[in-house]
Amino acid sequence: QSALTQPRSVSGSPGQSVTISCTGTSSDVGAYNYVSWYQQHPGKAPKLMIYDVSKRPSGVPDRFSGSKSGTTASLTISGLQAEDEADFYCCSFAGAHYLFGTGTKVTVL
Amino acid sequence: EVQLVQSGGGLVQPGGSLRLSCAASGFTFSNYWMTWVRQAPEKGLEWVVNIKHDGSEQYYMDSVKGRFIISRDNSQNSLFLQMNSLRAEDTAVYYCARFGDSGFDLAYWGQGTLVTVSS
Numbered sequence: 001q002s003a004l005t006q007p008r009s010v011s012g013s014p015g016q017s018v019t020i021s022c023t024g025t026s027s028d029v030g031a032y033n034y035v036s037w038y039q040q041h042p043g044k045a046p047k048l049m050i051y052d053v054s055k056r057p058s059g060v061p062d063r064f065s066g067s068k069s070g071t072t073a074s075l076t077i078s079g080l081q082a083e084d085e086a087d088f089y090c091c092s093f094a095g096a097h098y099l100f101g102t103g104t105k106v107t108v109l
Numbered sequence: 110e111v112q113l114v115q116s117g118g119g120l121v122q123p124g125g126s127l128r129l130s131c132a133a134s135g136f137t138f139s140n141y142w143m144t145w146v147r148q149a150p151e152k153g154l155e156w157v158v159n160i161k162h163d164g165s166e167q168y169y170m171d172s173v174k175g176r177f178i179i180s181r182d183n184s185q186n187s188l189f190l191q192m193n194s195l196r197a198e199d200t201a202v203y204y205c206a207r208f209g210d211s212g213f214d215l216a217y218w219g220q221g222t223l224v225t226v227s228s
Contacts, residue, residue, distance in 0.1 A: 034213035051214035098156040
């Protein structure tokens with residue numbers, strides 16, 4: 001039950017786009033279309049941003065989008081804003097249990 | 110409004126026990142799977158355990174099997190985590206969370222509660 005692999009950090013200027021990758025295996029990300037993404041600000045609980053690979057919950061800006069190819073899922077933030085600076089985690093169903101990613105710090109320059 | 114309010118937590122010695130609670134409101138608690146997720150200091154999120162809406166199935170991460178017990182009381186809209194034989198590596202903020210309507214995402218989270226295992 002190893003964590004999914006994410007880049008430690010990504011950064012971009014306001015208005016730019018950034019993409020966070022989430023690499024798993026054929027037993028988790030590659031096996032199910034149940035990848036979700038969470039945003040976490042310091043000292044706060046995580047917030048659901050994307051579910052079922054590419055669906056957005058009500059209230060999440062459409063600047064956030066998700067996709068998947070094979071064993072790698074991705075989260076793209078378009079039109080980066082200052083309030084997007086946070087930690088982001090992917091999560092995949094892996095058959096009776098769940099795996100989170102290692103986490104990515106998004107910095108808005 | 111969906112709310113998950115956690116209680117319990119605190120400082121406990123290695124080998125000790127602790128019980129966490131999560132009080133749910135704003136939704137039909139008995140209709141949803143629930144979960145506990147933890148986050149060690151300055152570390153990432155880690156899924157710990159799930160429980161089915163009726164309590165009939167539970168799934169645990171390997172490192173807590175035989176030590177932690179998840180349970181729920183649907184009549185009291187409450188979720189629990191009994192943690193026994195605690196180790197230093199169990200030190201973390203523990204979050205309860207509710208699955209979303211699609212069933213595979215964590216749509217709502219509690220505020221988190223810190224568990225510190227130290228002598």
